[in-house]
Amino acid sequence: MPHYFLKLVPRRPTFSQDMTPEERAIMMQHIAYWTELMNKGKVVVFGPVMDPAGTYGMGVIEAETEQEIIDFMNGDPAVTINRYEHYPMRAVTPGAK
Numbered sequence: 001m002p003h004y005f006l007k008l009v010p011r012r013p014t015f016s017q018d019m020t021p022e023e024r025a026i027m028m029q030h031i032a033y034w035t036e037l038m039n040k041g042k043v044v045v046f047g048p049v050m051d052p053a054g055t056y057g058m059g060v061i062e063a064e065t066e067q068e069i070i071d072f073m074n075g076d077p078a079v080t081i082n083r084y085e086h087y088p089m090r091a092v093t094p095g096a097k
Helices: 021-039 066-075
Strands: 003-009 043-049 056-062 083-089
Touching: 003 066, 021 043, 021 056, 066 083
Parallel strands: none
Antiparallel strands: 003 056, 003 083, 043 056
16 A cells, blocks of 8 residues: 655744644644544554754655545644645555564
8 A cells, every 4th residue: 555754844943842722732633633543554653753953743644545645634633723745655664563
């Protein structure tokens, strides 16, 4: 099944440090949304990336079509305050558990 890399780009570079209470509530919904998809086997990994240039979110998602990825992104509550980029991946090799 195809995999995609998703990048959640925050609305400002300092977003992770200075979220408003309303933004924090949306981001908690965002975490719950992707956790549910992970529990359904659609998400390989997701979480924040602590890039010195600015923290952003990432996920590796398994989907049949690019439209399914777009639907996942559009269903995320965080898309109301941030934006996504997405890129197809050639291969995802699972690690040993």
